[in-house]
Amino acid sequence: MARINEHYLKLQAGYLFPEIGRRVAAFASEHPDADLIRLGIGDVTLPLAPAVVEAMRAAVVAFGNEAGFRGYGPEQGYDFLLEAIREQDFRTRGVELANDEIFVSDGSKQDSGNIQEILGADCRIAVTDPVYPVYVDTNVMAGRSGAADAEGRFEGIVYLAATEANGFMPGPPEEPVDIAYLCSPNNPTGAVASRANLEAWVAWARERDALLVFDAAYDAFIQDSALPRSIYEIEGARECAIEMRSFSKRAGFTGVRCAYTVIPKELSGSTASGERVGLNGLWARRHTTKFNSVPYVVQKAAAASLVGEGRKQCGEQVAYYMANARALREGLAEAGLKLFGGEHAPYIWLCTPDGLSSWDCFDKLLNDAHVVCTPGSGFGAAGEGYVRISAFNSRERVEQAIPRIRDAFCG
Numbered sequence: 001m002a003r004i005n006e007h008y009l010k011l012q013a014g015y016l017f018p019e020i021g022r023r024v025a026a027f028a029s030e031h032p033d034a035d036l037i038r039l040g041i042g043d044v045t046l047p048l049a050p051a052v053v054e055a056m057r058a059a060v061v062a063f064g065n066e067a068g069f070r071g072y073g074p075e076q077g078y079d080f081l082l083e084a085i086r087e088q089d090f091r092t093r094g095v096e097l098a099n100d101e102i103f104v105s106d107g108s109k110q111d112s113g114n115i116q117e118i119l120g121a122d123c124r125i126a127v128t129d130p131v132y133p134v135y136v137d138t139n140v141m142a143g144r145s146g147a148a149d150a151e152g153r154f155e156g157i158v159y160l161a162a163t164e165a166n167g168f169m170p171g172p173p174e175e176p177v178d179i180a181y182l183c184s185p186n187n188p189t190g191a192v193a194s195r196a197n198l199e200a201w202v203a204w205a206r207e208r209d210a211l212l213v214f215d216a217a218y219d220a221f222i223q224d225s226a227l228p229r230s231i232y233e234i235e236g237a238r239e240c241a242i243e244m245r246s247f248s249k250r251a252g253f254t255g256v257r258c259a260y261t262v263i264p265k266e267l268s269g270s271t272a273s274g275e276r277v278g279l280n281g282l283w284a285r286r287h288t289t290k291f292n293s294v295p296y297v298v299q300k301a302a303a304a305s306l307v308g309e310g311r312k313q314c315g316e317q318v319a320y321y322m323a324n325a326r327a328l329r330e331g332l333a334e335a336g337l338k339l340f341g342g343e344h345a346p347y348i349w350l351c352t353p354d355g356l357s358s359w360d361c362f363d364k365l366l367n368d369a370h371v372v373c374t375p376g377s378g379f380g381a382a383g384e385g386y387v388r389i390s391a392f393n394s395r396e397r398v399e400q401a402i403p404r405i406r407d408a409f410c411g
Contacts, residue, residue, distance in 0.1 A: 036371075038372045040388075044254050048301070050313060058300070059296060077104050081299045085306065100265075101265060102260050103260060105260060108261075110259075112134050112138070113134050114157055121270065121322075122144075127158070128159075128181070129153075135215075168190075179211045180210060185219070189388075198234045198306055216243055218346070220314075242261060242263050244262075257298065259296050263279050305309050328348050332350065332406065337405075337409060346392060348391070349388060352387060
């Protein structure tokens, strides 16, 4: 008899975003004439930048002739993309990497879930709360937790509350932890880590021989050049941190799929007997065994987004979304609503008015304003009392949403 992985039974019935989709679909079915404005799931809406499209077109044409055709690509990524990443994402920030420290993949969501495969099942993890659900759920699936309590917190996982008091960027835990997941700019709160905050985390990890998994999927949205975009800008981070980045939001690749993970060669873990083993080699073994590389056409598109006209055009798209975020932040604040974020990330973290729960606030905005948001409690117990509003939509739709939200709460 085939036995199931019973750790899956600890999870809630559905992942957060499919549940939102289910509720929205039910509402739309009952109210077919409702004009829904979707500011929930963080999916991009602008078309791909022209220079990116041209790079894809040229790559497709090349596949139609003998000289340009390619079969299986290198699992870790083509050198042209690795070099562009090294130069544009890191060397410009004073960080040096080697090509074989970068692993191109089809998404940071996958990487953040898969990275735990090279780590021991008895490792204890810490997450900020609220948090991107994938960090927690994939570790629960792997057996690194007990059951969830009434608030949805899993036994054995250390939750670090991200609150207004700590700027939604908590510091390291006091208790023993082997792996800590960090996200900056943060999804869902929109907060960004200061240099001092990251320095404290790196110092803690080096002292405790712990691993940091740093998700920088929204790095392109940071507006202040003095703020760190990479954890490797912090001295000593190469010895304790893995970094993940994505082209999904910075270049509109949510439907194209390209990302990468950086694992420095200095980074190591230990066996049960105390032997040190490099994580770079372990991840290379996992990556080359289970992954057959991102398509050449997609990697050409990703490289085009990093240089020249493509970089400029993608930067303009990021600026467009950030202008949406500013309009949401200012328009809702003028109505007296309490909110955070929207300055270095495309998300507004809105306090639910009148003591509404996160899901009640979601339902109110859906039913009264015909606006879709994301309930904060879906990101963790500390997200209760908040909703996340996304700036990923057209300017016109964002401007229509602002008075609807204001009227729903203040009208």
